[in-house]
Amino acid sequence: MIKRDLVVVGAGPAGMAAAISAYKAGVRDILLLEREQFLGGVLNQCIHTGFGIEYFKEVLTGPEYAGRFIKELKNLPEINLSLRSFVIKLNCDKVLTFLKPGQMEQVKAKAIIMATGCREKTREMVHIAGSRPSGIFSAGLAQKLINIEGVLPGREVVIVGSGDIGLIMARRFTLEGAQVKAIIEIKDRTSGLLRNVIQCVKDYDLPLLFNHKIKRIYGNQRVKKVSLAKVDKNYNEIKDSEFFIDCDTVLISTGLIPENELIEMADIKIKSEDDLNKTSLPGVFVCGNSYKVYDLVDSATKDSQEAGTMAAEYIRSLNA
Amino acid sequence: MYDIGIIGGGVVGTAIARGLSRYKLNIALFEKEEELAFGVSKSNSGIIHPGTQNSPTSLKGKLCLAGNRLIRKISKELGVDYKEVGELIVAFNQDELAKLNKLKRQAEILGVRGLKIVSPGWLKDNEPNLNSQAIAALYAPTAGIISPYRLAYDLAESALSNGVEFYTSTKVESIIKHGKDYFEVGTNKGVYKTKFLINAAGLFSDEVANLLGINDFSIKPRKGQEFILDKKKEYLANHLIFPLPTKISKGILIIKTSDGNPMIGPTAETARDKYDLSTSDQGLAKVFDSARRLIPSIKEEDTIAYFSGLRPVAGDDFIIRHEDKVGGLITVAGIQSPGLTAAPAIAILVCNLLKKNGLSLKKKLKFTSTRKKTTNLFALKPDQAKKLIKKEIGYGDIVCRCELVSAKEIRDSIRRGGRTMDGIKFRTRAGAGRCHGGFCTTRIMKILAKDLDKPLLEITKKGPGSEIIKGIRNND
Ligand SMILES: Cc1cc2nc3c(=O)[nH]c(=O)nc-3n(C[C@H](O)[C@H](O)[C@H](O)COP(=O)(O)OP(=O)(O)OC[C@H]3O[C@@H](n4cnc5c(N)ncnc54)[C@H](O)[C@@H]3O)c2cc1C
Ligand SMILES: Cc1cc2nc3c(=O)[nH]c(=O)nc-3n(C[C@H](O)[C@H](O)[C@H](O)COP(=O)(O)OP(=O)(O)OC[C@H]3O[C@@H](n4cnc5c(N)ncnc54)[C@H](O)[C@@H]3O)c2cc1C
Numbered sequence: 001m002i003k004r005d006l007v008v009v010g011a012g013p014a015g016m017a018a019a020i021s022a023y024k025a026g027v028r029d030i031l032l033l034e035r036e037q038f039l040g041g042v043l044n045q046c047i048h049t050g051f052g053i054e055y056f057k058e059v060l061t062g063p064e065y066a067g068r069f070i071k072e073l074k075n076l077p078e079i080n081l082s083l084r085s086f087v088i089k090l091n092c093d094k095v096l097t098f099l100k101p102g103q104m105e106q107v108k109a110k111a112i113i114m115a116t117g118c119r120e121k122t123r124e125m126v127h128i129a130g131s132r133p134s135g136i137f138s139a140g141l142a143q144k145l146i147n148i149e150g151v152l153p154g155r156e157v158v159i160v161g162s163g164d165i166g167l168i169m170a171r172r173f174t175l176e177g178a179q180v181k182a183i184i185e186i187k188d189r190t191s192g193l194l195r196n197v198i199q200c201v202k203d204y205d206l207p208l209l210f211n212h213k214i215k216r217i218y219g220n221q222r223v224k225k226v227s228l229a230k231v232d233k234n235y236n237e238i239k240d241s242e243f244f245i246d247c248d249t250v251l252i253s254t255g256l257i258p259e260n261e262l263i264e265m266a267d268i269k270i271k272s273e274d275d276l277n278k279t280s281l282p283g284v285f286v287c288g289n290s291y292k293v294y295d296l297v298d299s300a301t302k303d304s305q306e307a308g309t310m311a312a313e314y315i316r317s318l319n320a
Numbered sequence: 321m322y323d324i325g326i327i328g329g330g331v332v333g334t335a336i337a338r339g340l341s342r343y344k345l346n347i348a349l350f351e352k353e354e355e356l357a358f359g360v361s362k363s364n365s366g367i368i369h370p371g372t373q374n375s376p377t378s379l380k381g382k383l384c385l386a387g388n389r390l391i392r393k394i395s396k397e398l399g400v401d402y403k404e405v406g407e408l409i410v411a412f413n414q415d416e417l418a419k420l421n422k423l424k425r426q427a428e429i430l431g432v433r434g435l436k437i438v439s440p441g442w443l444k445d446n447e448p449n450l451n452s453q454a455i456a457a458l459y460a461p462t463a464g465i466i467s468p469y470r471l472a473y474d475l476a477e478s479a480l481s482n483g484v485e486f487y488t489s490t491k492v493e494s495i496i497k498h499g500k501d502y503f504e505v506g507t508n509k510g511v512y513k514t515k516f517l518i519n520a521a522g523l524f525s526d527e528v529a530n531l532l533g534i535n536d537f538s539i540k541p542r543k544g545q546e547f548i549l550d551k552k553k554e555y556l557a558n559h560l561i562f563p564l565p566t567k568i569s570k571g572i573l574i575i576k577t578s579d580g581n582p583m584i585g586p587t588a589e590t591a592r593d594k595y596d597l598s599t600s601d602q603g604l605a606k607v608f609d610s611a612r613r614l615i616p617s618i619k620e621e622d623t624i625a626y627f628s629g630l631r632p633v634a635g636d637d638f639i640i641r642h643e644d645k646v647g648g649l650i651t652v653a654g655i656q657s658p659g660l661t662a663a664p665a666i667a668i669l670v671c672n673l674l675k676k677n678g679l680s681l682k683k684k685l686k687f688t689s690t691r692k693k694t695t696n697l698f699a700l701k702p703d704q705a706k707k708l709i710k711k712e713i714g715y716g717d718i719v720c721r722c723e724l725v726s727a728k729e730i731r732d733s734i735r736r737g738g739r740t741m742d743g744i745k746f747r748t749r750a751g752a753g754r755c756h757g758g759f760c761t762t763r764i765m766k767i768l769a770k771d772l773d774k775p776l777l778e779i780t781k782k783g784p785g786s787e788i789i790k791g792i793r794n795n796d
Contacts, residue, residue, distance in 0.1 A: 035718065086718040097702075099726075102713040104706040122756040124625050131598045132627060134741075134781035134788050138758045145789065149762050151776060152791035176793065220595050221785030248790065261722075264552070 004080075005029035005315050007096055007109040009087045009262070012041020013297050014288020014304040015115030016069040019079050021308030022113070027315055030079045031107060033098055035086040039073065040066030041117055042140070042289075043297065045147045048168055050195065054298035065297060090114075090262045092281055110318055111283045111311040114263060115304060118256040118289040120165075123217075126254050128160070130217035133224075139165040139253035143172065152176055154249025158226050159183040160214050162190035162197075164295065166253025171200035181245050183208045184228060186235055191255075193295065214250075215242060223248050256293045260286070277307040283314050322348045322485075323679070325505055325514035327492050327528055329356035331468060331663045332655050333520040334475040339667030340674075341482035342687040348512060349476075349484060350505065352491035354783035355743040357472035359522045361660070362746060363597070363629030365546065365575050365586060368464040369658040370407065372423060373565045376430035379638045384658040385431055386665035388462055394664055398474040399693025400466060401578050407463035407560035408438070408447065410454045410614060419564055420458045427460070434461040449556050449615050463560050467578045468660050469746040470694075475663075477736060478691050482684070487512075488739075489783075492521075495531045497646055516679055518650045518670060523594045523632045525653035532646045537639055537653060541594050541630035542568075544586025545603035546575075548625040549618070550754055554580045561614050570657070572610035574618075579749060584611040584618065586629065597628045624754045631656040638662070640669055642677045650674065694732070694747075698724050719767070720760040722753025730764060734771045742782040744768070761788070 006027050008019045011034035019032050038044060043051070046062030053059055056068070073079055082100070089097040095108045120138040137145070137153055143165065145153045155178045159166045162185035170180045183201065188210050190197050201208050213235070215227045230241035260270065269280040270291065277285045287300075287307035294300040324340055326333050329351030337349050353359065368391050374381035395402035411417045417437075424435050438459045443450055480486060487509060494506035495517070505512045521528040526539045549556070554576075561574040569588035577583050585607050604626070611618050634654030643649040650673050652666060659666075675681050697705055697715055709716040714728030725748045730738075733747035741757075744750055744764055751757035751764065765779045765788060780786045 035721075084717070086721075088718070088724060099709065099716045099718055101716045102710060103716055104702075104709045119755045120758050122624070122754075122758065124623055124756060125621065127601070127604060127620070127623065129598065129600045129604070134786040138756075141758045141761055144762055146793065149766075149776075150793045151789045152793055153789050155790050216598070216600075218598075220597070221782070222787070261552075 001095070002105065002107040004031045004107055005110045006031070006113065006311055007107055008032045008113045008115060009096065010034060010041065010115035010117060010288070010290070011039045011081070012115060012117050012288060013043060013066060013069060014117070014290070014300050015041070015113070016066075016073055017301045017304040018113045018115055018287050018308040018311070020069065020072055020076065021305040022312045023076055023079055023308075025309045025312030027312045028078045032073075032079055032081050033085040033087055033096070034081070034083050037083055039070045039081070045140070045144045047147050051297050054296065055301055087262060090266045092266050092268065094283060111314045112285070113307050113311055114260070114284070114286045114290055115288045116259045116262065116290040118258050118293055121252065121255045121257060123250070123252050126160070126252065128214055128217055131219055133217070133219040133222050135219070135223035135249045136217065137249065137251055139169045139251045142169055142251055146172055146176060152178065154178060156181055156247040157249045157251060158214070158245055158247045159251045159253055161185065161253035161255070162192055162208060163253050163255060164192040164196050166251065167192045167196040167200040169251055169253065170206050171204060174204050174206065180206050181247050182228070184212045184214055185210050186213045186231060187211070213237070217250055223250055226250060256289065258290045258292060260290055276303060277310060285311055321502065322346045322512065322514040324348070324516045324518065324674075325350065325503065325512060326518045326520060328359070328520035328522055328525070329353075329472070329476065329486065329488065330359045330361035330520065330522050331357065331472040331475070331660055332522070332652055332666055333518075334472045334479060335663035335667040336518060336520060336652070336670050337479040337484045338475045338482070339664070339671055341479045341484050342684060343681045344684050347479075347484045348514065349479075349486050350490045350492050350507060350512075351486070351488045354489050354739050354780070355737065356476050356486070356488065357469040357746065358742070358782060360629060360632055361472050362469050363546070363627050364468050364544075364657070364660055365573070365583065366465055366468045366577055366660070367560060367575065368402065368466055369661045370427070370460040370462040371430050371432045372407070372409065372427040372435070372458065372460050373570050374430070374658070376426055378636070379640065380658060380662070381430050383638065383662035383665040383669065386668070387658070387662040388464075390664040391464065391466065391661070395466065395471070397689045398471075398478055398691045400471050400474050402464055402466045403578060404462060404464040405559055405576050406459060406461045407562060408443070408457040408459055409562045409564060410450065410457045411564065412453055412455060416564055417456050420456060423564075424458055432460060432462065435459065447558055447561070449617055450561065451614055451616055465560070465576050465578045471660070473737065473747060474691060474694075478688070481688055481691065492528060492531075495528075497532065500647060503648065516648045516650070516674060518652060520652040522655065523630055525632065525651065526634070529651060529653065532643070532649060534643055534645065534651070537634045539594070539632045539634050539653065541591040541596070542633045542656070543589045543591040543596065543628050543630055545599045545607060545628045546583055546585030546626065547604065547607055547623050548577070549582045549584070549622040550624050551580045553582050553622050556582050556615055556618065563610070563614065572607055574611060574614050579752070581624070584608070591630050594630065597630065599626050599628050625752070625756065638666075640666060640673070642673045648677065695729065697726055697729065719763045720748075720750035720753065722755050722759070723749040725750040727767065730767050731771060734768065739772065740780050740782050741765070741768070741788065
């Protein structure tokens with residue numbers, strides 16, 4: 001079994017920031033495990049601008065923001081990078097099991113930082129009734145399909161939820177020549193940033209419907225249409241307000257969930273928000289979107305740097 | 321010229337194909353969908369029923385019991401996971417207890433073994449999350465769970481290795497009977513001749529029967545909505561848990577599934593048509609309300625997936641018969657629940673009907689009854705998994721993060737007949753977990769495109785018309 005002082009799981013902005021700050025705080029034996037082929041996490045697919053305004057006081061794209069940390073990391077040979085390394089297990093002895101093509105390895109760490117990001121809520125979690133054809137995507141998956149894979153998931157799109165990813169994807173689809181037929185929000189305001197409402201919706205004159213909910217999805221093989229209805233203040237459907245929109249695609253953009261299955265499986269609990277990055281097992285920390293969902297990467301970065309320092313302190317206390 | 325043509329590649333058609341493949345026969349199976357088991361057999365509860373809920377005089381009841389016994393052997397031969405977890409039918413008052421006793425007597429007449437009425441104390445020890453108001457339950461230890469589509473795929477694979485020819489994407493559109501001798505089966509892919517014909521077309525068996533002038537039954541689809549919960553909730557139930565059955569269904573149950581996710585359902589309602597696989601808000605409410613009567617701690621937010629299945633109902637019982645009007649035609653229709661359980665027994669019955677009606681059955685010298693178990697990396701012991709990963713690079717390359725499915729397993733499933741995203745999902749579970757393909761869709765699409773040598777644009781969810789993407793950027 002390999003032994004390391006610190007293992008960081010996930011090399012998105014959170015994991016990178018944590019690893020770098022642990023290094024700066026004196027840790028020299030660091031392993032950074034990332035399941036993808038690239039560093040940068042979800043930022044790689046966020047080719048829009050709006051990153052780094054707080055942290056760098058500059059307007060950057062996702063890849064540019066990630067690039068700054070990647071550059072810094074590459075200059076620190078003491079931080080060992082292992083790509084295509086998928087962590088499948090964590091136990092309370094701080095042993096991690098990970099897979100690489102051709103290998104299954106275990107590593108025991110003095111301290112661990114989990115920075116595994118988040119996943120999107122699905123259509124199933126928000127219980128949209130109707131059929132189950134192709135053409136239903138989470139907004140982030142659609143973003144990956146367009147920006148990374150270079151394909152167009154749909155041509156006539158209805159977006160459910162007005163969070164930032166939904167708004168950004170409304171613009172993205174429009175730029176790709178698809179028609180955004182509606183963005184539906186059950187509340188009376190968006191859950192996304194004001195700048196996204198302006199830059200992604202208003203500037204393109206897209207229909208953003210507040211106090212509306214999606215009722216049902218139709219179509220056997222591919223999405224054919226959806227039915228919508230108006231809701232009152234308590235989100236109850238207003239009678240006789242149902243109407244239909246023809247479309248071939250439904251994007252679900254109803255929120256993110258921290259991805260913490262590894263910690264859960266080890267029976268480790270994440271502490272409350274006042275106990276930033278801490279878990280019930282001393283020496284195991286969680287940061288970034290796997291700790292809580294951050295709207296802005298800048299704040300995720302700052303909090304994750306704290307995680308790095310905490311891990312360094314913890315390791316020092318063991319050696320003392 | 322084939323000796324046997326089977327219409328329908330569901331669990332019934334594939335069980336018949338495998339059953340007949342031990343004899344010296346030329347057999348063809350026609351399936352209209354792009355993959356097998358895309359009909360009723362893909363969306364059901366996956367329960368191998370013990371026979372506690374059907375009348376002892378019904379064909380359903382007898383075939384259920386026989387099938388339940390056969391499955392144990394078949395699942396071993398095929399390497400399909402089958403777990404005999406046992407079932408509980410729960411009573412909440414004296415009236416229900418009386419009904420429970422009646423059910424027990426009936427099932428004993430049918431021949432179900434090991435039944436006993438268990439006490440609240442037993443229930444508390446063995447099913448701690450069950451509603452504490454239960455006063456008793458009928459325990460049937462021979463109830464089990466299986467993956468319905470994997471059973472069908474593995475039956476088909478076994479049949480294939482014993483010489484059966486499979487024609488997918490092949491819809492039977494016309495049938496002509498030529499004298500006493502043979503049928504001419506017209507499909508979208510050409511015309512095939514066969515001496516005997518078996519109609520195992522599930523929801524469409526009435527339409528197939530009509531092609532030969534048989535009009536005395538029709539299939540009325542009865543919908544069942546089911547809701548799948550996160551694997552994390554596997555602990556909720558240790559057994560299959562049933563309320564008392566009603567006249568038309570076994571009620572809404574807590575189902576253990578072979579993959580670990582608890583499932584709740586199904587409803588029993590009239591469907592709009594044979595394609596209506598929609599779920600509804602009412603269905604959801606009903607299923608959760610009923611399920612909470614059994615296990616109060618079930619929560620809606622633990623839902624990771626849902627679906628509807630359609631029971632092909634033609635009256636109260638199965639219709640399995642030789643059509644004397646059209647010699648050589650065997651009808652296997654109205655295979656509603658417990659059709660999955662009964663499938664292997666139906667296959668034997670069909671064999672006997674064929675024999676009775678002039679087919680000579682000679683055993684092959686060599687029939688391969690076994691099949692190499694499909695590798696599921698995470699079902700292996702860690703040191704075994706480690707060795708395998710070292711030997712085959714692709715096992716260490718995880719594609720599906722929630723269910724931990726490797727690229728090698730996905731490639732294998734394509735080699736074994738997977739053609740669509742759903743087909744891959746049924747075979748490997750890639751995309752069936754809590755993120756619902758948010759992570760792995762792109763990768764699986766690319767693997768499918770590469771291994772099938774198709775453009776990405778042609779990759780579908782479940783066959784033509786369900787393409788995943790609409791265009792290639794800047795290129796359409
Ligand atoms: C679509 C979208 C648009 C956004 N737009 C903006 C914006 O405009 N401005 C802004 O400031 N913020 C934006 N954000 C938020 C910002 O991107 C996130 O807060 C930030 O990326 C979170 O970083 P993270 O490192 O926690 O997670 P991620 O970037 O998701 O990184 C997690 C990493 O962990 C890896 N990983 C996970 N599990 C394992 C495992 N088991 N083994 C190995 N590796 C693993 C993943 O591969 C990934 O690389 C957006 C986010 C999304 C999703
Ligand atoms: C909600 C629900 C829950 C259930 N739960 C259980 C359970 O727990 N246990 C149990 O034992 N049973 C259960 N059942 C019943 C079980 O699923 C069915 O009895 C069984 O799957 C029927 O299999 P089949 O092969 O007859 O039908 P199908 O799987 O529908 O196969 C018929 C095939 O024929 C094909 N076909 C149709 N027309 C043509 C044509 N013209 N040309 C070519 N091909 C054609 C179809 O595409 C289809 O693939 C359940 C059913 C439902 C709906």
